[in-house]
Amino acid sequence: MKTAKTTWKHMRRSPYQSMAAVFMTLLTFFIISLVATVVVSLSQIISYFESSPKVTAFFKEGTQQSSIDALAESLKSSGKVSSVKFVSKEEAFKRYSNWNKDNPILLELVNADVLPPSLEISTYKIEDLDDIAKIIKESSDVSDVVFLKDVVSSLISWTDAVRKIGLALVIVFSVVCFFVITTIIGFKISQKREEIEIMRLLSATSWYIRWPFLLEGIFYGLFGAITGWILTFGLVLYTKPFLLSFMKDVPLVTLTPTFLFALLAIEVGLAILLGAVASFMAVLRYLK
């Protein structure tokens, strides 16, 4: 308790240095939160597309159910298909209604008759999509084939780029943050050199002198992690309605409290580590 009071006094007496450290850690952890949220979201979108139907075959008006079933059977017999799902006109309209439940104008314009029946086909491997698409296109009953392979490939390359850039940003900001905390704590130790010397002469142990500085580093880390996370949380809450309507039925775990609190727990751990190691470096360097 006494150590915490001393730490608070150290920060209060040099507010600009403390604010510099706090803003730096805040920025670092905001970037970490943001990168983590974006990368996890993109990865989830990819796995959703990889695990959900990748080829959708829409049938012409008046196609017999028996023709559709025959095509489904021939696809299944190829050995490359993991699932084939028939979506009737009614099912298609149900989905459409659900997606646009907040938009009555769009609902009024469409009914089950205008939506074609379709087959949603998933493959075991993404590479087999081309062969399956060829078989479907050969059928005279099929009016259109929606093929998601290119979308997934493009998403994968985007995620990869975001992950690399994000990782680089996280590393750069973490290193800068580390040195900012080390420099500020070191500067404060230098400012208090006389006081520290007096304390030592009055029988202070090394750890009595070190603890307030170590706590200060940990506080900067924790404050930055929590405020950075709060900013990200706010951003997620703000964009959630838009993302939910845009992503339709892609279940984004990043929008759930479980993910956000898990992220907070990881960041708090990282912050304590970053603050403690940075301030300990300063203590070792300046408190010989």
Place this chain on the structure above:
Amino acid sequence: MIRLVEVTKTYGTGASALSDVTLSVEKGEFVFLVGPSGSGKTTLLRLLIKDMVPTKGTIFLNDINVTALPSGKTPQLRKQIGVVFQDLKMLMDRTIFENILLPLEMAGVDHNEAARKAKDIARQVGIEAHVEKFPVQLSGGELQRAAIARALVFSPQILLADEPTGNLDNTTSWEIVKLLQDINQMGTTVIMATHNLDVVNSLDKRTIELEKGKIVKDKKKPTDDKKHEKKSDKSEKEDEKGVEK
């Protein structure tokens, strides 16, 4: 109680502060350490609290080899030795009460117990009326008393006072010396480094004179040294003249 055996301290610049000093101080003694500036008085006191280590020789405190004491044990050593520093070393941004309290807090003493002890000590040294003031608000004599109070909070066996009358007027100097004598009479060993020969000559205490890092005279308290009692008045006067020089 305190024993220095052939202690030499040479600084990095090559300047020798102490040279082959051998002396011992018994429990309950009051010792004046005199000598011109640069004679090694402060160095000797700093060696006793392991603020520096001797280049050669050994220092014992109650059979503990201070020289070989690991740095982790230095705080324990310093709890046994109260020090009134020449420049007082008060923390200027803390009140007198907080300054006195500091060593107890550092030792992890319960706050209420520490506060009670700090108040008791402040009353003993006569500064209870000033405990809520900051060091800049106190006179030189009051500050010396505050520094003595802080040095006494652990009820140390030994009190080292480095020029405690240095910047004080005659009356205040005597008050401080009287206070140190009272502390000594309660059983604490007191070593006082001073330039104030009026005080030294007026009191019947052991006096160690240093010059250029060497002990040039060790005038024992007459009651402690029978040989000294046999000394002629003449030689004693000569000794005192030597101190004045």
